[in-house]
Amino acid sequence: MSILILSEQDLRQAITLDAQSIACIEQAIESLATKAVVMPPILSMEIPDFNGEVDVKTAYVPGLDSFAIKISPGFFDNPKLGLPSLNGLMVLLSAKTGIVEAVLLDNGYLTDLRTAAAGAVAAKALSRKDAKVATIYGTGLQARLQLEALCHVRSITSARIWGRSPDKAETMAAELSHKLRIDIQAFESGKEAARGADILVTTTPTQSPILMAEWLAPGQHVTAMGSDADYKNEIDPAIIGKANLYVADRLTQTRKLGELRTAIATGIVSDAAAFPELGDIITGACPGRKTEADISVCDLTGMGVQDTAIATLARQRAIAQKAGAQF
Structure with a gap:
């Protein structure tokens, strides 16, 4: 069984901040009020020695075939080192079997996108x-x-x-x-x-x-x-x-x-x-x-529901563009 690997470049070409991505996040937020969304509390860990933190977010949305788990580090002294403050990745898993379907190596790009859309x-x-x-x-x-x-x-x-x-x-x-x-x-x-x-x-x-x-x-x-x-x-x-x-x-x-x-x-x-x-x-x-x-x-x-929504849309667009690599 293969897993789709999408790089940050693949994702940047597949999805941008546009009307569709904003609508995607609007629908995700709406689903919290209309569907039995399962969204556990955020797992958050502070790393004070390096002005950093790591958050893990996820959500299952009825009607979507997949759900995302996002690991999102934020290290706010990174710009002094010539590095971005945010990083991370998302993993898409089947909502029916739990099998990993895709790994989105977005380096925080999708988080930036869905946060702006929100x-x-x-x-x-x-x-x-x-x-x-x-x-x-x-x-x-x-x-x-x-x-x-x-x-x-x-x-x-x-x-x-x-x-x-x-x-x-x-x-x-x-x-x-x-x-x-x-x-x-x-x-x-x-x-x-x-x-x-x-x-x-x-x-x-x-x-x-x-x-x-x-x-x-x-x-x-x-x-x-x-x-x-x-x-x-x-x-x-x-x-x-x-x-x-x-x-x-x-x-x-x-x-x-x-x-x-x-x-x-x-x-x-x-x-x-x-x-x-x-x-x-x-x-x-x-x-x-x-x-x-x-x-x-x-x-x-x-919210994790935003991550599941944007990851699902990103994969759909990437597949339509035949982007990424199968592992």
Whole structure:
């Protein structure tokens, strides 16, 4: 019995951040609200000596013939060594027999893709339909992809970039202005970058807030996607108390790993407080923003169901292109 081996190059040629990949992730998130998805808690291990962590995620989705198991290391000092922060691979197994069907040596590419797509899904579901101005906090690869993803679901006409390194922010702004053909400016002040934005996205591994509650104004939407471990915190916990609508990707995860964890720890909200999940908003089981003046927050921690979905789509496209090698 053969196993399909797909390299990062194979996968980059097979799948990109486009309307279909975003729809794939939207359907995966929706399935959490409509199907008996089996998604165990994230297995997470911190490696503090080297500013690293490793997450293992998986999910079985009824109706899909395969499920993925993803191993995702993140070592955040790697750029100092000329290496990417994220790495890893996914393994696709038969949902009927458990036999390995494919190994996707993506080096984190598919994780980057599905994370950006999830940001687009959150913005589509929760931001104002007339949103045109985006602010991105962070200057890494995911920061770039989040802005690109937003342009697929909203008519973004201008953007602001804030990063701890002004030089990196300037470089990112210049490169994305050329690529996306919109006006993008780098800001040295995070507060000023927030002023007048319709959508704000935080994309960093920081352990202390970079977005403050007093900076927010009515009508804004915040997607916080950098906190996926119990020691990370990107947004002021008071933001969750201030928001008219807080939405989790998976409430059991955001209570332990996301921005909700910090809001609970500081007494902003109760540990027993009930909040909708993104799948509930997508299906209409729970209402989204009620007025144009609402402040909404989506807390994304990353889910195994997204990995199964993107891995399945990637393999389908690769097979159609006759890519990869049989082992």
